[in-house]
Amino acid sequence: MPHQGRHFLHIPGPSPIPDRVLRAMDMPIIDHRSAQFAELAKAVFRGSQTIFQTTGPVIIFPSSGTGAWEAAIVNTLSPGDKVLMVETGHFATLWRNMAVRWGIDVEFMPGDWRHGADPAAIEARLAQDSSHAIKAVMVVHNETSTGATSRVNEIRTALDKTGHPALLLVDTISSLGSIDYRHDEWKVDVTVSCSQKGFMLPPGLGFNAISEKARAAAKTSKMPRSYWDWEEMLKPNANGFFPYTPATNLLYGLRESITMLMEEGLESVFARHKRLAAAARAAVTHWGLEVLCQNPAEYSPVLTAVLMPPGHDADQFRKVVLETSNMSLGSGLGKVAGKVFRIGHLGECNELTLLGALSGVEMGLAKAGIPHRSGGVEVAIKTLEEPTLANAQSHLKVVKN
Known part of the structure; x- marks a missing residue:
């Protein structure tokens, strides 16, 4: 029945899509090389910075969160690099599997799927790494499979206390726009997110908020990349454009969802x-x-x-x-x-x-x-x-x- x-x-x-966002997306397609589109793009770039709590670039890919994961890896790391990850649940495991497929040497700290990443354990492991072989620490902020949130600010403190130069890469796919998260204050190098959770949009947009340290790492990364290349995105982004056809109507929705978040x-x-x-x-x-x-x-x-x-x-x-x-x-x-x-x-x-x-x-x-x-x-x-x-x-x- x-x-x-x-x-x-x-x-x-x-997550459910608000009526306001649905109406905002219900627009005829426009020329993505026009001044009208550039105004839209610049608005969502600025608004996204507010949500990530950063003054640095936020790159928006037409992709799923999985694509944004891949962009974080291929722009900052090289085959054979060692990274430290934590088994907090299903999605941490999937990100780890992706890194392995890219030839990354992943040290996967075991977990029981009932806790977030342990900052003290990360600190102890980094303290042992006197040669700084570990190039990045990669954690999931909110493990969607378990309902456990990792304390990213404390993990940042662990890095600082040991003086370890590793990059900090954080998945905020299910937390951004819903849980307090501070890209700049916590000195995160790459924050990964997507459109269909806290942004209240359909799937289809992937985000990388990046630090200057991450951009510097990208210059020496030996990973092959084309679609995911940050610098190829940032060049046209500066004027409100994309290097390829963007997800225009999702950007209309993103502008509205950011407005809703800021109103509240x-x-x-x-x-x-x-x-x-x-x-x-x-x-x-x-x-x-x-x-x-x-x-x-x-x-x-x-x-x-x-x-x-x-x-x-x-x-x-x-x-x-x-x-x-x-x-x-x-x-x-x-x-x-x-x-x-x-x-x-x-x-x-x-x-x-x-x-x-x-x-x-x-x-x-x-x-x-x-x-x-x-x-x-x-x-x-x-x-x-x-x-x-x-x-x-x-x-x-x-x-x-």
Whole structure:
């Protein structure tokens, strides 16, 4: 039987596209060598710098996030270079596999898929590398498969404390525009991202924010590259153009999504994601289920990965939810396939949207016969009410002081 109402998309990306962004993209194609296009391109270059929190170049490729991964590798590294990566989950593993295919010597620090990258372990390993054989440290900021966020600022501190000259390459594909991230302040050399998560766009745009140190590394890199070459992009970008046909209508959408993020204010965007994530975790805990991420300091604001009780299949549960509530939840990936389902709460998501999603999960738990304690949605509501009061009290204390 067909469902009524809109489909509830609560995977951790692609995230739902706001109506404003859809309308912004609903435009006739224009000449990508015209002054009108140059005005659009320059606006999105400037706006992207604001979101990445950088004054340096942000290169926008017509690509997926995987393409932006590849661009980061082929512009900064050479075959045989040694890099340090951390097994935080499925996407860290995929980026590692790509690096290996490019002939990179990857030292992959093992992980349990329940934590982010350990800054202390990275510091200890870099301290051992007195010959500076490690050319780059590559980490995933928000591991979409596990719901664990790595502390990039602390990893930067680890590099600085050891005085190690390695480049810092960071994947922010599922975090940018949703979780506080500071490319310049944290001295990141290449930040990788894409369009379909915090930017609330369809897939199709890949981003590299790059430092001067990264551009210098590109001059000595021996990797073959053409489509992904930064300098070939930066030359025409300076005047608002691309070296090949750009994704014009996605750029219209990007301009609108940046406007929306700035209207709300980045700090408010980040706070909203934290508030919604806390409510989701409160519901999960009340149901008697377990959040996959084990370190509260690393809880992801954009998704919550939930472990199923032993003997119950996460994909079967997701099927029940889809068939009965018209809602898509994220599947378990890699090592946690069939064991985990993921609740996305990023991008265009507010309190009522989240509560609708949590209601669908709770109804699905009952329909699928999953052992749980009812009332998780009510707990989430109380959690959403509490921070408002706490923030108000905190503000009053500041005023009084």
